[in-house]
Amino acid sequence: MEIDGQPLWVAPSIYVDSKEQGIISLGHRCVLSEHVMLLTHDFSLDRYSEKMGIAPSDMEYETKGKIRIGDYAFIGIRSIIMPGVTIGDGAIVGAGSVVTKSVGDGMVVAGNPARELGTVESAWERNQAQWQLKRRRP
Structure with a gap:
């Protein structure tokens, strides 16, 4: 995993299916x-491919892709990020999304499969009154 900055929080329960260096990048x-x-x-x-005789049984087909989580991005609980996906800077992925x-910079996505719900800015404008400012947890 590459750390491009200092992530605020990476839960100890995340699952990473690769130990290949540089295939996952986490932003500041x-x-x-x-x-x-x-x-x-x-x-x-x-x-x-094996069933159809395309590949011999001692070989296997795979596809892989780098994952990049941008600066200030938020990935909600139990979300799944698939190969080759970039989560843009400041984007939000809702809980349980696939x-x-x-995902573009500053966008909010949710669902299975995840779809765009709008921008983080518009979500802030709609919901800001529901949030309370408090000291960050240690």
């Missing part, structure tokens, strides 16, 4: 909540 002040999964590999079509496509 980003947050990865509890039970987030970062999936950098996919072997799903390998079963088809992110199959890259």
Whole structure:
């Protein structure tokens, strides 16, 4: 994993499916909540290729892709980030989302599959009155 800055919080329960150096990049002040999964590999079509005789049984097909979590991005609890996805700077991924496509800077996404709900700025404008300012937890 590459750390590009100083993440604010990376929960101890995150799951990373790769030990390959540099395939995951975490930005400055980003947050990865509890039970987030970062999936950098996919072997799903390998079963088809073997069944159809496309690949010998001692070989396997895989695809892999780098994951980048941008500066100040927030990944909600139990979200899954798929191979090749970039979460843009300041973006928010809602709890339980399955992110199959890259998320632009400052965007909010949620769902399975995740879809755009709007910008972080518009979410702040709609919801800011519900939030209370307090000292950050240690």
